[in-house]
Amino acid sequence: MAKLYFRYGAMNSGKSTSLMQVAYNYEERDQKVIVMKSSIDTKGDSYLVSRIGLRRKVDVLLQPRDTLCEKMGNLSGIACILVDEAQFLTPRQVDELYEIAKRIDIPVICYGLRSDFKTQGFPGSIRLLELADELEELVTICRCGKRAKLNARKVGGKFVKDGDQVAIDGNDDVTYESLCGECYLKYVGSILKESTPEVSEQSLEKVLKLTK
Amino acid sequence: MAKLYFRYGAMNSGKSTSLMQVAYNYEERDQKVIVMKSSIDTKGDSYLVSRIGLRRKVDVLLQPRDTLCEKMGNLSGIACILVDEAQFLTPRQVDELYEIAKRIDIPVICYGLRSDFKTQGFPGSIRLLELADELEELVTICRCGKRAKLNARKVGGKFVKDGDQVAIDGNDDVTYESLCGECYLKYVGSILKESTPEVSEQSLEKVLKLTK
Amino acid sequence: MAKLYFRYGAMNSGKSTSLMQVAYNYEERDQKVIVMKSSIDTKGDSYLVSRIGLRRKVDVLLQPRDTLCEKMGNLSGIACILVDEAQFLTPRQVDELYEIAKRIDIPVICYGLRSDFKTQGFPGSIRLLELADELEELVTICRCGKRAKLNARKVGGKFVKDGDQVAIDGNDDVTYESLCGECYLKYVGSILKESTPEVSEQSLEKVLKLTK
Amino acid sequence: MAKLYFRYGAMNSGKSTSLMQVAYNYEERDQKVIVMKSSIDTKGDSYLVSRIGLRRKVDVLLQPRDTLCEKMGNLSGIACILVDEAQFLTPRQVDELYEIAKRIDIPVICYGLRSDFKTQGFPGSIRLLELADELEELVTICRCGKRAKLNARKVGGKFVKDGDQVAIDGNDDVTYESLCGECYLKYVGSILKESTPEVSEQSLEKVLKLTK
Numbered sequence: 001m002a003k004l005y006f007r008y009g010a011m012n013s014g015k016s017t018s019l020m021q022v023a024y025n026y027e028e029r030d031q032k033v034i035v036m037k038s039s040i041d042t043k044g045d046s047y048l049v050s051r052i053g054l055r056r057k058v059d060v061l062l063q064p065r066d067t068l069c070e071k072m073g074n075l076s077g078i079a080c081i082l083v084d085e086a087q088f089l090t091p092r093q094v095d096e097l098y099e100i101a102k103r104i105d106i107p108v109i110c111y112g113l114r115s116d117f118k119t120q121g122f123p124g125s126i127r128l129l130e131l132a133d134e135l136e137e138l139v140t141i142c143r144c145g146k147r148a149k150l151n152a153r154k155v156g157g158k159f160v161k162d163g164d165q166v167a168i169d170g171n172d173d174v175t176y177e178s179l180c181g182e183c184y185l186k187y188v189g190s191i192l193k194e195s196t197p198e199v200s201e202q203s204l205e206k207v208l209k210l211t212k
Numbered sequence: 213m214a215k216l217y218f219r220y221g222a223m224n225s226g227k228s229t230s231l232m233q234v235a236y237n238y239e240e241r242d243q244k245v246i247v248m249k250s251s252i253d254t255k256g257d258s259y260l261v262s263r264i265g266l267r268r269k270v271d272v273l274l275q276p277r278d279t280l281c282e283k284m285g286n287l288s289g290i291a292c293i294l295v296d297e298a299q300f301l302t303p304r305q306v307d308e309l310y311e312i313a314k315r316i317d318i319p320v321i322c323y324g325l326r327s328d329f330k331t332q333g334f335p336g337s338i339r340l341l342e343l344a345d346e347l348e349e350l351v352t353i354c355r356c357g358k359r360a361k362l363n364a365r366k367v368g369g370k371f372v373k374d375g376d377q378v379a380i381d382g383n384d385d386v387t388y389e390s391l392c393g394e395c396y397l398k399y400v401g402s403i404l405k406e407s408t409p410e411v412s413e414q415s416l417e418k419v420l421k422l423t424k
Numbered sequence: 425m426a427k428l429y430f431r432y433g434a435m436n437s438g439k440s441t442s443l444m445q446v447a448y449n450y451e452e453r454d455q456k457v458i459v460m461k462s463s464i465d466t467k468g469d470s471y472l473v474s475r476i477g478l479r480r481k482v483d484v485l486l487q488p489r490d491t492l493c494e495k496m497g498n499l500s501g502i503a504c505i506l507v508d509e510a511q512f513l514t515p516r517q518v519d520e521l522y523e524i525a526k527r528i529d530i531p532v533i534c535y536g537l538r539s540d541f542k543t544q545g546f547p548g549s550i551r552l553l554e555l556a557d558e559l560e561e562l563v564t565i566c567r568c569g570k571r572a573k574l575n576a577r578k579v580g581g582k583f584v585k586d587g588d589q590v591a592i593d594g595n596d597d598v599t600y601e602s603l604c605g606e607c608y609l610k611y612v613g614s615i616l617k618e619s620t621p622e623v624s625e626q627s628l629e630k631v632l633k634l635t636k
Numbered sequence: 637m638a639k640l641y642f643r644y645g646a647m648n649s650g651k652s653t654s655l656m657q658v659a660y661n662y663e664e665r666d667q668k669v670i671v672m673k674s675s676i677d678t679k680g681d682s683y684l685v686s687r688i689g690l691r692r693k694v695d696v697l698l699q700p701r702d703t704l705c706e707k708m709g710n711l712s713g714i715a716c717i718l719v720d721e722a723q724f725l726t727p728r729q730v731d732e733l734y735e736i737a738k739r740i741d742i743p744v745i746c747y748g749l750r751s752d753f754k755t756q757g758f759p760g761s762i763r764l765l766e767l768a769d770e771l772e773e774l775v776t777i778c779r780c781g782k783r784a785k786l787n788a789r790k791v792g793g794k795f796v797k798d799g800d801q802v803a804i805d806g807n808d809d810v811t812y813e814s815l816c817g818e819c820y821l822k823y824v825g826s827i828l829k830e831s832t833p834e835v836s837e838q839s840l841e842k843v844l845k846l847t848k
Binding site for chain 1: 213280282285286287288307308310311312313327332337342343347349392394402412416418420423
């Protein structure tokens, strides 16, 4: 029975390139795919665009309120469903994709960010992490040369810790930088500040002192 | 720099056996580990017990309100931190483990369930899925012989779809069965029923009809 | 310490695209890479060419007799070494790459075929499979829609089982098709015919009969 | 269609424990497995023994000359075939296992060493690395705390670089230690010494000097 895949990675890890390569591999075999993207990602409009220079029209541009199955209709002859920016799917849409994979036997491959600039999941990525049959990571490079797994947001070139979960790259002076865990803690700050009472941070400092 | 690992798997996938094997491998090398477990899991009390016959005392029994770093103290000479039943960690405790891995350079390996009997994540597993450096799956076998990835709950031997997220195996007539996605949909029912308005299910049925 | 990676996949699994994406990710960060290719692969001469439309000049074109370290010289400031068509490396060259990764702390990522049209390894891929720190698979699609892992050779459009290990795609009427295991056994034939005395095949037939 | 798995790891990485856990998971489901071991491994005779304390009788003890299919007979009702010490299989036996997986649809899971004390593959492991559908690594710990992937042999407590490929742990003063790549190069010596003319080593030294 077909699987639901979640291929996650930080910004600029080549997710769109990888999606377009998979689509290409199917089509070269004369097998039909459906390419979807969430409309929340306004970059490229109804096109997938990869920084390395590839470009492809999207078949379905999804709104958060869409019932995915209504957008689909007849899926006969479809070999694979590919979704870009899948972090913006609603949990309901992910559930629909899971049932399509299992009940119609069509593999569904979702590409997306795992977490936002505060290291918290997006609604779509949390549901995919909970449910997908296969979790596969795409990696990119941190400024230090290590593997970058986290996304940091900059406004006007400076790292920020506050703001809305969604702010599209390039709008309102917002940019992103993919960082490894160490560089994130160093340049953006402790993740305890975000999620926990002060006591944790003080305790951590105590452990750090004792241990060194 | 050390990593935070999340090794997830359905019930009875050998998570405790694997944890005890890793602890054994370190200790055979005269390297010291800390083994932790959440107190929410009352099975075995302060012991890890694997069905295959292994048994080991836990070093730290964690309460949800615990500041993990306060429980720790001096970590000098610790080669690895191992956590069982990590789905019961609070997000804050996961954040603490991440900072320990990155700032004190001690690998942290968490074993736990990915999702509950309704296919929804636990607070600890969601945070681990969002943040862990490596996500690694342990698999077990469904009644049909395929890989089981989901957990189904039975009360009095019958699959149920409602109830609290936490109900310990063996108490109050509750048992669990690990299932593959297809068998879950077949025996427990659609996951759309749980999370989505009726329209999704009707649309899915329509797609199913059109496609077949 | 840096790792030696072997990313293997059947023909047309997007190996060169993936390599160029990784190089792009480094260079976007102003980090320098070296891209190498074996001269045995005459396609594209000193260029990497991917079917999807990407193209890039190779920094080092390796001959089988080359001592790789002699070709290298000063590696200061190199963030990563990338090798395409790595199945054509000699075992000695793989050993050199391993020592470079471990002793100079530069990650080395090799892309290549795992096996030839008879399902046997190439000298370079066998050495990489034995030694690389990480083995990562790139997948492509079989004619049946499943994951293709094997390479079948055609001469004049017909599957063949005999011939030299190396015959470049496009020359002398030679083409290749990536197949899954089942389709390979079905269209090309049993792999027992290749490697084993007749008794195995007869025994297998007996087991097949008994079991069904 | 069923897969052939190769789960490889250095000495003491918990391969036999993992195999016995998988067998246990099947049998708990009332599903039947066959457990095989090569007779070249004389430890434990016809028992699998794991250091952590588990023990299990082997169903089939394989000789190198055995035609595996002849040993098998009727496979009806077998849910899985499990092989320990699979590095000692002959390539022919691996081919037989592959055809069984694909033609009778029974998953075959092979556990074994990837390479010998000179970092060279065993006949069985090379064939599995070339052919298996899934390559999965089991890791253990080096004396330095990193992941150990290589096997070093000691005679009378001293690392050696020469000797036969097979020498069973415990016989004739032979012991093994699992090491990471760096520790192997440091304590056992360069792998170039083994496989390559002197020129490589001199060139490597030159690169090392230039680069530092």
